[in-house]
Amino acid sequence: MNSVVTAKNLSLTFETNDGPVHALSDVDLDVGEGEFVSFIGPSGCGKTTFLRVIADLEQPTGGAISVNGMTPAEARRKRAYGYVFQASALLPWRTVEKNVALPLEIVGMPKDEARERISRTLEMVELAGFEKKFPWQLSGGMQQRVSIARALAFDAQLLLMDEPFGALDEIVRDHLNEQLLKLWNRTNMTICFVTHSIPEAVYLSTKIVVMSPRPGRVIDIIDSPLPRERPLDIRETPEFLSVAHRVREGLRAGHSYEE
Amino acid sequence: MFARLNEGKTFPVLLILTLLMVIWYGAAIKLNTPWQLDIYQRGDITEWTTTQFISDTLNQDRPVLPSAHQVFTEMWNTIVGKSITSKRSLVFHAWITLSATLLGFAIGTGLGILIAVGIIHNRAMDRSLMPWIVASQTIPILAVAPMIIVVLNAIGLSGLLPKALISTYLSFFPIVVGMVKGFRSPEQIQLDLMHTYSAGPMQTFFKLRWPSSVPYLFTSMKVAIAIALVGAIVGELPTGAVAGLGARLLSGSYYGQTVQIWSALFTAAALAAVLVMLVGLAEKLVIKRMGMAT
Numbered sequence: 001m002n003s004v005v006t007a008k009n010l011s012l013t014f015e016t017n018d019g020p021v022h023a024l025s026d027v028d029l030d031v032g033e034g035e036f037v038s039f040i041g042p043s044g045c046g047k048t049t050f051l052r053v054i055a056d057l058e059q060p061t062g063g064a065i066s067v068n069g070m071t072p073a074e075a076r077r078k079r080a081y082g083y084v085f086q087a088s089a090l091l092p093w094r095t096v097e098k099n100v101a102l103p104l105e106i107v108g109m110p111k112d113e114a115r116e117r118i119s120r121t122l123e124m125v126e127l128a129g130f131e132k133k134f135p136w137q138l139s140g141g142m143q144q145r146v147s148i149a150r151a152l153a154f155d156a157q158l159l160l161m162d163e164p165f166g167a168l169d170e171i172v173r174d175h176l177n178e179q180l181l182k183l184w185n186r187t188n189m190t191i192c193f194v195t196h197s198i199p200e201a202v203y204l205s206t207k208i209v210v211m212s213p214r215p216g217r218v219i220d221i222i223d224s225p226l227p228r229e230r231p232l233d234i235r236e237t238p239e240f241l242s243v244a245h246r247v248r249e250g251l252r253a254g255h256s257y258e259e
Numbered sequence: 260m261f262a263r264l265n266e267g268k269t270f271p272v273l274l275i276l277t278l279l280m281v282i283w284y285g286a287a288i289k290l291n292t293p294w295q296l297d298i299y300q301r302g303d304i305t306e307w308t309t310t311q312f313i314s315d316t317l318n319q320d321r322p323v324l325p326s327a328h329q330v331f332t333e334m335w336n337t338i339v340g341k342s343i344t345s346k347r348s349l350v351f352h353a354w355i356t357l358s359a360t361l362l363g364f365a366i367g368t369g370l371g372i373l374i375a376v377g378i379i380h381n382r383a384m385d386r387s388l389m390p391w392i393v394a395s396q397t398i399p400i401l402a403v404a405p406m407i408i409v410v411l412n413a414i415g416l417s418g419l420l421p422k423a424l425i426s427t428y429l430s431f432f433p434i435v436v437g438m439v440k441g442f443r444s445p446e447q448i449q450l451d452l453m454h455t456y457s458a459g460p461m462q463t464f465f466k467l468r469w470p471s472s473v474p475y476l477f478t479s480m481k482v483a484i485a486i487a488l489v490g491a492i493v494g495e496l497p498t499g500a501v502a503g504l505g506a507r508l509l510s511g512s513y514y515g516q517t518v519q520i521w522s523a524l525f526t527a528a529a530l531a532a533v534l535v536m537l538v539g540l541a542e543k544l545v546i547k548r549m550g551m552a553t
Contacts, residue, residue: 056455057451083455103456134551
């Protein structure tokens with residue numbers, strides 16, 4: 001299995017007025033091609049920071065990281081990944097299709113090719129027919145699906161998702177989790193997914209990275225025994241519950257329940 | 260029916276209007292009384308009824324405070340009653356002032372946007388320019404206006420442009436302040452998004468910052484166009500201009516024509532209201548066209 005993301009002794013320290021904050025401390029991690037990796041932990045454990053380092057939105061202060069064998073900055077310039085933020089970050093003056101077109105406009109893709117890409121990615125997130133709608137005309141879940149379509153528009157093989165469903169209610173979240181799994185199965189992309197929900201992490205992932213704060217570090221890496229095909233009710237099986245239990249134990253070991 | 264009036268806007272508006280009129284007429288009678296008594300004394304009129312006295316105080320030729328009907332009659336006569344090419348037509352004078360206002364406002368808006376673009380893209384400009392811009396607005400425009408006119412005259416500029424430049428001087432300020440805020444209004448995740456696309460500064464500006472700033476632009480333009488009008492009027496005062504609303508104010512005060520002063524003032528106020536409304540209308544249309552209806 002080829003490595004998509006490799007981190008070695010990765011550290012990142014923010015200098016603040018209250019002294020240094022160790023957001024990441026000696027993180028070693030390998031994300032293989034086609035994996036669905038979840039990062040779970042309480043706030044301040046560095047899960048989002050790690051994702052932002054992969055995306056070249058933060059600069060590490062120590063160690064090494066490579067994305068598709070390149071530095072994060074090179075990977076960014078090569079458009080090697082799509083990034084989905086906590087909020088949809090759609091531009092309110094652009095329709096759904098124009099929002100998805102934004103990254104394609106920036107790279108200067110010819111109109112015809114772009115149009116084909118847009119309709120294909122909107123179909124992937126089951127939003128065909130909503131092309132001409134403005135963001136405010138859509139529900140929160142649909143807005144987040146548009147932002148996923150936008151992240152898919154580059155056809156990158158790596159999708160970075162930072163708590164993409166954190167602001168949505170559980171019913172919508174379940175539905176989107178199911179859709180996301182289907183999408184992953186169909187495209188065989190590599191997905192890095194930040195969450196603070198144990199069921200979400202266990203349900204989605206082939207690999208779960210449990211993290212703990214102060215300093216942000218990896219506590220446990222769990223390779224999921226669950227099959228690739230996952231109906232929603234897999235969440236009641238003993239295998240699922242035992243993985244969830246191990247995640248919870250890891251979080252407890254990281255003292256993340258003390259606050 | 261009374262309840263319906265109370266619910267809508269009509270009743271409060273009428274109430275305020277009535278109150279204003281009561282105050283206005285009360286003040287007019289009070290302020291014009293000494294002069295009226297003077298007139299009676301000189302004309303050897305010793306007996307008068309209250310009704311006659313009130314009617315006389317409200318219809319003096321050069322009252323201290325003209326009454327509402329005098330002002331509106333004068334406005335009617337000089338706006339509707341005169342050919343617009345006549346020197347006595349308020350439409351003619353208003354147009355002179357309006358043309359300077361619009362030119363100054365257009366230059367001020369363009370200049371304001373350019374300065375704001377510079378400020379957000381250049382740290383040095385951000386640090387060094389803003390204090391000067393704020394300082395420029397603390398100087399009383401009435402003191403600077405004559406100098407601007409004189410200096411520009413000395414380099415051969417006269418007519419519309421110097422007046423317009425005084426409008427510019429006042430109107431670029433709210434545009435700069437508003438647009439700096441507008442260009443900085445995109446959220447951090449929107450900027451991060453552009454960064455993940457490796458978008459250049461130009462792309463980030465035109466695809467994100469510029470559209471985000473549109474609501475801010477219109478808000479500042481509403482302020483700017485009103486003070487551009489003030490600037491144009493002020494620009495007419497020190498030059499002894501023969502045309503324009505400022506010139507009407509000036510000649511009115513030379514000859515004690517208070518009715519003329521007040522009707523010029525009301526015309527200026529009405530003009531400002533219409534201009535602000537037009538900007539508001541343009542704002543609605545643009546925001547709707549951009550799809551940001553709420």
